[in-house]
Amino acid sequence: MSYDKQLIAAKKAASLAARLCQKVQKGLLQSDVQSKSDKSPVTVADYGSQVLVSFVLQRELPSHAFSLVAEEDSGDLRKEESQETLRRITKLVNDTIANDGTYNVSPLSEADVLTIIDCGTSEGGAIGQHWVLDPIDGTKGFLRGDQYAIALGLLDEGKVVLGVLACPNLPLESIRSQDQNALNKAGCLFSAQLSCGTYMESLEGSPPVKVHVSDTENPEDASFFESYEAAHSSHSLSGAIAKKLGVKAPPVRIDSQAKYGALSRGDGAIYLRFPNKGYREKIWDHAAGYIVIAEAGGVASDAGGKPLDFSKGRYLDLDTGIIVTNQKLMPALLKAVQDSLKEQALPSL
Ligand SMILES: Nc1ncnc2c1ncn2[C@@H]1O[C@H](COP(=O)(O)OS(=O)(=O)O)[C@@H](OP(=O)(O)O)[C@H]1O
Ligand SMILES: [Mg+2]
Numbered sequence: 001m002s003y004d005k006q007l008i009a010a011k012k013a014a015s016l017a018a019r020l021c022q023k024v025q026k027g028l029l030q031s032d033v034q035s036k037s038d039k040s041p042v043t044v045a046d047y048g049s050q051v052l053v054s055f056v057l058q059r060e061l062p063s064h065a066f067s068l069v070a071e072e073d074s075g076d077l078r079k080e081e082s083q084e085t086l087r088r089i090t091k092l093v094n095d096t097i098a099n100d101g102t103y104n105v106s107p108l109s110e111a112d113v114l115t116i117i118d119c120g121t122s123e124g125g126a127i128g129q130h131w132v133l134d135p136i137d138g139t140k141g142f143l144r145g146d147q148y149a150i151a152l153g154l155l156d157e158g159k160v161v162l163g164v165l166a167c168p169n170l171p172l173e174s175i176r177s178q179d180q181n182a183l184n185k186a187g188c189l190f191s192a193q194l195s196c197g198t199y200m201e202s203l204e205g206s207p208p209v210k211v212h213v214s215d216t217e218n219p220e221d222a223s224f225f226e227s228y229e230a231a232h233s234s235h236s237l238s239g240a241i242a243k244k245l246g247v248k249a250p251p252v253r254i255d256s257q258a259k260y261g262a263l264s265r266g267d268g269a270i271y272l273r274f275p276n277k278g279y280r281e282k283i284w285d286h287a288a289g290y291i292v293i294a295e296a297g298g299v300a301s302d303a304g305g306k307p308l309d310f311s312k313g314r315y316l317d318l319d320t321g322i323i324v325t326n327q328k329l330m331p332a333l334l335k336a337v338q339d340s341l342k343e344q345a346l347p348s349l
């Protein structure tokens with residue numbers, strides 16, 4: 001089955017959302033940032049991006065049933081004190097649609113914006129097709145001026161069949177490049193479709209090039225990625241695993257699913273993610289990255305070696321953590337992970 005039409009729509013949606021995010025990141029105001037009930041940050045750009053992606057997908061695929069599992073909801077924006085924020089989001093969305101010029105529509109109202117945000121409340125699951133969206137993955141990175149991604153995947157019967165990662169601050173060249181000019185040219189779009197490979201192009205639309213994960217078999221040559229935020233993933237555990245495996249290079253800390261994108265083109269060879277016990281991973285934090293890696297020849301699994309299961313609803317039910325690498329390194333990585341987890345579980349003498 002081909003998902004060509006959906007892929008074109010997904011690339012358009014993520015690129016337009018990236019434009020809105022770039023504009024907001026340039027002139028971020030303190031009033032643009034709010035705290036959600038779980039204390040995590042959310043900005044006008046998270047909401048605006050979710051509206052644009054949902055709007056574009058429905059416009060581009062009018063004859064397709066539309067189901068969306070997305071991170072944000074309109075609850076906080078419906079409160080009296082959020083009226084100014086809602087006005088700002090509505091203006092950002094309307095300006096981005098008007099500047100793009102593809103859609104000849106009258107401006108969205110604030111009520112339209114709230115309704116479109118709430119299109120993202122689907123539960124997903126193992127039946128039918130569901131879009132999975134993180135409108136800004138790495139909001140903390142976005143606020144710091146660092147890496148973030150607009151991450152959009154499509155599930156069909158519980159499997160990820162396509163994924164797009166727009167990474168406005170990721171250079172087109174490897175992040176290991178020393179060439180400052182190359183590093184200044186930022187803005188990558190990764191896209192993958194089941195059995196068709198992973199491609200990268202610039203956000204401005206350069207010809208797509210096929211990418212492949214690093215093929216190193218030697219952990220001494222491998223570098224590993226982990227979350228920038230220590231609260232999102234145990235840096236000490238990944239350090240212990242890397243040491244056991246024989247990795248020489250220091251960790252590379254990047255926010256968001258930009259890690260999956262950078263790994264898919266071989267900027268590093270391993271991604272380790274070990275959240276605190278009790279944290280439940282959401283499908284939108286991994287769906288797009290999962291297929292971007294798989295189609296580039298890599299593997300992502302839980303810390304027990306099982307493939308990630310996106311068919312269970314909005315959460316991924318996981319064994320301990322997520323590990324990503326190429327096919328050749330996976331057995332050794334899995335062993336180092338298992339041994340380190342066992343050691344960590346032992347009471348210290
Ligand atoms: N406690 C905890 N543990 C693990 N993960 C958490 C935690 N809290 C948040 N999150 C999720 O992490 C998403 C950000 O991605 P990363 O962790 O890869 O990036 S970062 O380097 O830490 O910013 C981030 O995604 P966004 O909310 O979309 O930014 C969260 O979903
Ligand atoms: Mg996220």
Ligand SMILES: [Mg+2]
Pocket residue numbers: 046071134135136137138139
């Ligand atoms: Mg997010």
Ligand SMILES: [Mg+2]
Pocket residue numbers: 040041071139
């Ligand atoms: Mg968030």
